Amino acid sequence: xxxxxxxxCNGCGACMRLCPVDAITGEKKEKHHIVEELCxxxxxCGRICPExxxxxxxxxxxxxxxxxQWNKPRFxxxxxxxxxxxxxxxxxxxxxLSEARSAKDPHGYPYLREEKACIGCGFCADExxxxxxxxx
Amino acid sequence: xxxxxxxxILNVDLGAGTIGEEVISNEIYETYLSGMGLSAxxxxxxxxxxxxxxxxxxxxxxxxxxxxxxxxxxTGRWMVVGKSPITGGWGDANCGGNFSPAIKRCxxxxxxxxxISEKPVYLSLKNGSAELCDARYLWGKDAVETEEILIDxxxxxxxxxxxxxxxxxxxxxxxxxxDKGRLAARSGLGAVMGSKRLKAVVLxxxxxxxxxxxxxxxxxxxxxxxxxxxQPPFVSGPATAKVGALLRVMPTQMxxxxxxxxxxxxxxxxxxxxxxxxxxxxxxxxxxxxxxKNFGSKKxxxxxxxxxxxxxxxxxxxxxxxxGCGGVCSLEGEYSETHxxxxxxxxxxxxxxxxEDVESLFAxxxxxxxxxxxxxxxxxxxxxxxxCFERGILTKEETDGLELTWGxxxxxxxxxxxxxTREGVGDLFAxxxxxxxxxxxxxxxxxxxxxxxxDLPMHDGRNDPxxxxxxxxxxxxxxxxxxxxxxxxxxxxxKRVQALPKPAIFYHKNRKYEADEEKAIxxxxxxxxxxxxxxxxxCLFGAFLGSKRLPLFDWLNxxxxxxxxPEEYMEIGERIQTxxxxxxxxxxxxxxxxxxxxxxxGREPLTxxxxxxxxxxxxxxxxxxxxxFGWDENSGKPTEDVIR
Numbered sequence: 001x002x003x004x005x006x007x008x009c010n011g012c013g014a015c016m017r018l019c020p021v022d023a024i025t026g027e028k029k030e031k032h033h034i035v036e037e038l039c040x041x042x043x044x045c046g047r048i049c050p051e052x053x054x055x056x057x058x059x060x061x062x063x064x065x066x067x068x069q070w071n072k073p074r075f076x077x078x079x080x081x082x083x084x085x086x087x088x089x090x091x092x093x094x095x096x097l098s099e100a101r102s103a104k105d106p107h108g109y110p111y112l113r114e115e116k117a118c119i120g121c122g123f124c125a126d127e128x129x130x131x132x133x134x135x136x
Numbered sequence: 137x138x139x140x141x142x143x144x145i146l147n148v149d150l151g152a153g154t155i156g157e158e159v160i161s162n163e164i165y166e167t168y169l170s171g172m173g174l175s176a177x178x179x180x181x182x183x184x185x186x187x188x189x190x191x192x193x194x195x196x197x198x199x200x201x202x203x204x205x206x207x208x209x210x211t212g213r214w215m216v217v218g219k220s221p222i223t224g225g226w227g228d229a230n231c232g233g234n235f236s237p238a239i240k241r242c243x244x245x246x247x248x249x250x251x252i253s254e255k256p257v258y259l260s261l262k263n264g265s266a267e268l269c270d271a272r273y274l275w276g277k278d279a280v281e282t283e284e285i286l287i288d289x290x291x292x293x294x295x296x297x298x299x300x301x302x303x304x305x306x307x308x309x310x311x312x313x314x315d316k317g318r319l320a321a322r323s324g325l326g327a328v329m330g331s332k333r334l335k336a337v338v339l340x341x342x343x344x345x346x347x348x349x350x351x352x353x354x355x356x357x358x359x360x361x362x363x364x365x366x367q368p369p370f371v372s373g374p375a376t377a378k379v380g381a382l383l384r385v386m387p388t389q390m391x392x393x394x395x396x397x398x399x400x401x402x403x404x405x406x407x408x409x410x411x412x413x414x415x416x417x418x419x420x421x422x423x424x425x426x427x428x429k430n431f432g433s434k435k436x437x438x439x440x441x442x443x444x445x446x447x448x449x450x451x452x453x454x455x456x457x458x459x460g461c462g463g464v465c466s467l468e469g470e471y472s473e474t475h476x477x478x479x480x481x482x483x484x485x486x487x488x489x490x491x492e493d494v495e496s497l498f499a500x501x502x503x504x505x506x507x508x509x510x511x512x513x514x515x516x517x518x519x520x521x522x523x524c525f526e527r528g529i530l531t532k533e534e535t536d537g538l539e540l541t542w543g544x545x546x547x548x549x550x551x552x553x554x555x556x557t558r559e560g561v562g563d564l565f566a567x568x569x570x571x572x573x574x575x576x577x578x579x580x581x582x583x584x585x586x587x588x589x590x591d592l593p594m595h596d597g598r599n600d601p602x603x604x605x606x607x608x609x610x611x612x613x614x615x616x617x618x619x620x621x622x623x624x625x626x627x628x629x630x631k632r633v634q635a636l637p638k639p640a641i642f643y644h645k646n647r648k649y650e651a652d653e654e655k656a657i658x659x660x661x662x663x664x665x666x667x668x669x670x671x672x673x674x675c676l677f678g679a680f681l682g683s684k685r686l687p688l689f690d691w692l693n694x695x696x697x698x699x700x701x702p703e704e705y706m707e708i709g710e711r712i713q714t715x716x717x718x719x720x721x722x723x724x725x726x727x728x729x730x731x732x733x734x735x736x737x738g739r740e741p742l743t744x745x746x747x748x749x750x751x752x753x754x755x756x757x758x759x760x761x762x763x764x765f766g767w768d769e770n771s772g773k774p775t776e777d778v779i780r
Contacts, residue, residue: 021263021342038264040344081361081458083209088237088455091342093293100450107451107460123344129207129357 001057002039003046005032008053015045015054020091020119042091042121070120071135075110079132082107086124086133094118138346140206140695141170145178146244146266148259150332151192151251155259155266160245166698168715169671169708170202170245172228175217176715178248179226185722189221189324190306190331192252198297198337199246200239201673204456205345206695207353209360210678210686212236212455214297214314215670220323222308222568222589223730225720226611227323228670232454232462233315235339236673238295242341249332258286258298258336263343271335275304278506279313286338298336299329300508305558306330308567309513309591317475317505318454318462322590323612324567326508348697356687356694363395363685364458367402373442376400376408377433380415384428384746389648391639394626394680398459401677404441405461406479411436413479414487417599417746420592421487422542423519424585424735427745431487438494439482447498448476454675461677467498474502477511480616483594484515489522490542496549507556513568514555516591518548520569523583524576536560588730590614598738598747601648605659605757609772611716613730617676619662621648621655628682629661632689632702636661651753656760664709668692671712714765718774727772731758 011029023039026032046054046062047070054062087095087110096113100106112118125133148155168177175197187193196218203211214236220227239247242261256271274282279300287294302310303326310326311319347353400408413419414428414436421431452462463476477497485491485500504511524530525540538547554562565572568591569584585592587607593616597604602620610618630638637654669679678686689702720727731754738751759769767774
């Protein structure tokens with residue numbers, strides 16, 4: 001499945017610069033294109049597009065959302081088992097593992113190491129088997 | 137439909153420099169699973185009989201697991217597969233770290249290399265692109281440094297598997313490193329990678345991995361995690377020595393529930409065994425000649441579990457593991473940190489060589505990880521070298537002036553350095569004890585502790601004869617991560633597979649040594665179950681939770697959409713085992729030659745210590761085991777009709 005770009009595209013290139021898997025091609029001011037096999041359906045292009053030109057895998061037009069309002073992961077350390085699944089799931093490698101919490105709890109926990117890099121895809125929350133990550 | 141596996145592999149011809157994708161049918165996965173099962177099916181057909189393990193016709197595979205990335209826990213294992221230069225037959229090596237999901241995130245279940253590259257290269261996979269890159273600037277660098285450079289060049293976002301100097305020097309005891317020193321160490325596959333002049337595999341993908349029923353996957357994982365997190369407050373590290381002593385002296389034994397192991401593993405890692413195993417007779421001492429009498433709790437105190445984790449500044453979890461038995465420890469000297477030394481490393485370089493110097497264990501741990509050399513085989517080979525020297529079979533002239541005496545820490549360190557670089561006498565020992573004995577002659581072969589050329593791990597079959605049996609009958613001999621009587625107890629397979637017998641909760645110690653058919657039934661079950669685990673990418677330590685708490689069969693069904701019974705999965709495990717054995721036969725291996733060294737069977741028995749007067753009646757157990765698989769009970773060869 002893949003996202004697609006409609007004729008509403010104005011070729012601004014914002015989606016192309018943001019795509020975590022380099023799946024978008026296009027010239028300046030010309031309609032851009034998503035390579036189907038590469039798309040991982042993170043939704044970043046849809047959120048950033050100012051023209052509503054991105055259509056998701058279900059055929060719905062994506063709404064523009066101001067980047068500062070995109071959801072970010074919140075990590076619940078009480079539930080977290082430090083298994084690294086969320087860290088590995090992140091397509092932009094923006095989640096890090098902290099230093100050991102304490103002598104009693106010598107495990108590291110996930111945290112947003114690069115908050116600005118987060119594209120709000122929610123894969124971290126999606127893949128956590130025990131609901132220790134929530135997008136908010 | 138989502139099925140948990142990616143449905144594709146990547147084939148790389150290093151000679152021609154070509155790279156191509158290959159689609160694998162659903163039927164193949166349903167017949168062999170992914171991971172090691174898929175590999176056995178492919179390599180049995182594709183490696184020609186007579187192929188030189190270090191030649192172009194050998195195929196080296198890097199495979200993930202069917203469950204990796206699907207929402208299950210404990211499923212971050214990956215494997216390397218290929219024809220082993222040690223045995224001349226089926227070879228595999230298993231590792232945790234962070235490499236397993238990375239393979240699938242590039243869109244593949246496995247990456248297979250054939251041919252030999254003219255110049256050193258590494259493979260780089262990104263989203264939608266695959267490239268062989270010049271690795272000449274990396275050749276000669278250690279595995280940790282190599283990985284750091286490659287990750288840095290990838291902008292900080294890459295997972296790496298690579299060889300160090302040991303693999304480059306074609307040492308048969310070389311492995312492949314990931315995440316700065318986790319090793320796929322066994323079967324000599326590091327030498328195969330070196331022979332292909334393949335320095336590293338660098339992965340930077342973000343493809344989604346999807347299960348058929350992710351809600352069910354999570355439900356199962358939540359339940360499993362409750363067992364993992366149950367962790368009562370604690371006793372001290374040195375107290376484990378007392379527990380081991382208790383197990384040694386008590387004639388009545390208790391069938392182990394793996395929750396006990398889980399608890400001490402989560403607290404300390406495999407270091408939990410460092411004293412306990414010696415006291416109870418699980419650890420071989422002084423090249424298998426000694427016992428707790430030579431290396432008692434005073435000597436082992438320095439490696440007691442609390443002492444080990446005193447240096448651990450953070451726990452280490454492999455991908456998708458909620459337990460976290462690993463750790464990162466501080467080091468002094470050349471390097472600042474090292475992965476916490478495992479039990480195998482501590483004993484192989486410690487008690488096996490009568491080496492009491494703890495500092496050297498940490499330093500050698502890092503040296504061997506960076507070299508990309510198997511610490512088990514390194515220790516076992518050094519112990520063999522020491523015994524040869526002590527018996528006068530090797531003179532000081534022949535050892536480059538090294539006084540290879542028991543517990544001589546400095547000599548041990550120098551010898552291992554030479555083995556890594558193949559310098560001087562190191563060249564003689566760089567392929568393990570069996571090959572060294574061949575060259576040395578003079579009756580030294582009886583002191584080489586191996587099975588089929590694979591140097592033995594630190595688990596004594598004179599304490600648990602199941603280890604001796606698996607060392608001797610598995611298509612990959614000399615491995616401690618497949619089966620033992622203890623493992624059968626902890627797997628608790630009878631709770632899901634009805635035909636399997638439930639051992640008595642309390643039993644007399646002598647029962648362990650009776651070579652009845654039930655021992656073979658237990659062993660066969662372990663072999664099949666571990667094959668399923670290796671098709672799924674599941675960690676052995678997860679399986680020790682017990683088959684009711686660790687829902688392997690249910691995860692497999694939820695990830696794939698299949699509806700198989702535990703019996704059907706065990707049948708797949710059996711199929712994989714037959715295929716691996718058939719591989720050996722095709723390549724001219726005689727299964728009977730894998731029998732473990734006499735001394736490890738208690739021939740002659742030790743006269744004192746935990747395993748005093750104990751020996752293993754291995755031959756009937758091997759015959760029973762082979763018969764259970766439908767193979768010829770005298771030769772161990774699968775009959776024609778068993779090979780479908």
